[in-house]
Amino acid sequence: MSKEICLGKILSPVVRNITQDKINLYAEASGDFNPIHVDESFAARTALGGTVAHGMLVLSYISEIMSRAFGRDWSSGGKLSMRFKAPARPGDEVTVTGKVDSIEERDGVSYVTCSLSCCNQKGETVVAGEATVKMISER
């Protein structure tokens, strides 16, 4: 966990490759076997033109950047507000970036809000939004 969280701090980016294998594993973990995710020949005939990752697989990378920066404070009680903007596809390399946008004190507790976005290798935004962490751990 980063020891210092200050306003404007840039979180260490998370870069991940989307593969059909990861999408298939995610389908098994979640039970979501929608053919748009796992059936390449079906998906190729749809408007999307091929399989796409589950939105929540992409959100796992958003969670990862927060987890790396805030450790248990994130996993034990974070708040996430995200908008899905474009699909992520097998072969895509996505990069999650984040920045500390506000630090508020309420009743002696600090709440840190970060703006976050996940873009693909073409610079298209896949997911964007913000996350808030209640800072509990001693630093």
Place this chain on the structure above:
Amino acid sequence: MSKEICLGKILSPVVRNITQDKINLYAEASGDFNPIHVDESFAARTALGGTVAHGMLVLSYISEIMSRAFGRDWSSGGKLSMRFKAPARPGDEVTVTGKVDSIEERDGVSYVTCSLSCCNQKGETVVAGEATVKMISER
């Protein structure tokens, strides 16, 4: 996809069993091998007393209830605002419930907002929040 979305409509619940196998698959899909999720002997010695599911695995069930109710309108551009309240553990049975809380018209487009929660078999809330869908598909 449900043909009729009206104010107060109760979405069909999603019930899922959390298992260590699903957590392990999720770890492989996401690349998040934090020992609190996958190392049972390590996790048993922490304050949590055992492994817990990745928050995003639980969110996948939230996504599923929305996907069943709204189909492509959800997967193509939903907005999710969620708060993590308690961990889900192997052996838990979690139930996601949802209700249509508001339907707003803006510029001739309908935006449907649902309140959502995921509770475990003891009635404890694991995740709660809301999701908004922009209604695009013809009905």
